[in-house]
Amino acid sequence: VKLMESGGGSVRAGGSLKLACEGFGSTVIRKCMAWVRQAPGSEREAVAVLDGDGSINYADSVKGRFTASKDTTKNTLSLQMDALKPEVSAMYYCAGDRWGCTLINGRPSLVHLDYSYWGQGTQVTVSS
Numbered sequence: 001v002k003l004m005e006s007g008g009g010s011v012r013a014g015g016s017l018k019l020a021c022e023g024f025g026s027t028v029i030r031k032c033m034a035w036v037r038q039a040p041g042s043e044r045e046a047v048a049v050l051d052g053d054g055s056i057n058y059a060d061s062v063k064g065r066f067t068a069s070k071d072t073t074k075n076t077l078s079l080q081m082d083a084l085k086p087e088v089s090a091m092y093y094c095a096g097d098r099w100g101c102t103l104i105n106g107r108p109s110l111v112h113l114d115y116s117y118w119g120q121g122t123q124v125t126v127s128s
Contacts, residue, residue, distance in 0.1 A: 001026040001117045003094045008122030015084050015126070021077040021094030021119055028117055029075045032101035035068060036113060037090035037124075044093075048079060049108035051101040057108040062088070084126045094119040 007019040023029045031052045038044040047059045048068035056068055067080040077094055095115035101108035 001028050001096075003028075003096060003117055003119035005092065005094045005119040005122040008092060008124045010125040010127065011084055013085055013126055013128050016080070016082045017084065017124060018081070019079040019092055019094075019122060019124075023075040023077070023096070026098075027072070027075065028096045028098060029070055029077055030072045031097055031099055032108065032115075033070060033077050033094070033096040034101075034108075034113075034115065035066075035077070035079045036093045036095050036115075037088070038093070039090040042090075044113055046110040046113060047092075049101055049110055050077070051103075051108045053100075055108055057110055059110055081124070084124075086126045086128045089125045090123075091121040092124050093121045 002024040005021045034049040035047050047062050049057045065083045070077045096117045102112040
């Protein structure tokens with residue numbers, strides 16, 4: 001299984017970017033998928049987790065500005081990022097598993113990051 005991200009880049013604050021992740025070798029996109037970011041000196045954090053049943057959980061810091069979706073027919077995952085702020089600058093990873101997401105209070109967990117599959121990451125840089 002291979003995950004490949006694209007769409008990162010450098011933008012000014014207030015701008016938008018759309019990240020994409022394509023899955024190769026498996027229908028992993030149909031199961032638990034996540035967008036995870038890591039800034040220098042910081043731990044990895046999930047910004048959006050998408051379960052196989054269509055449920056999505058967002059980190060509070062991105063709610064209302066980030067929109068995640070998956071297209072199982074194309075085996076792709078996307079992350080639309082709007083109203084970008086410098087503090088979201090990080091390497092963004094697509095990650096996934098062969099089964100459904102771990103749930104906390106009935107919602108896909110944002111704290112479980114032990115995914116089996118990871119992409120190589122795409123850099124997002126937002127300047128002020």
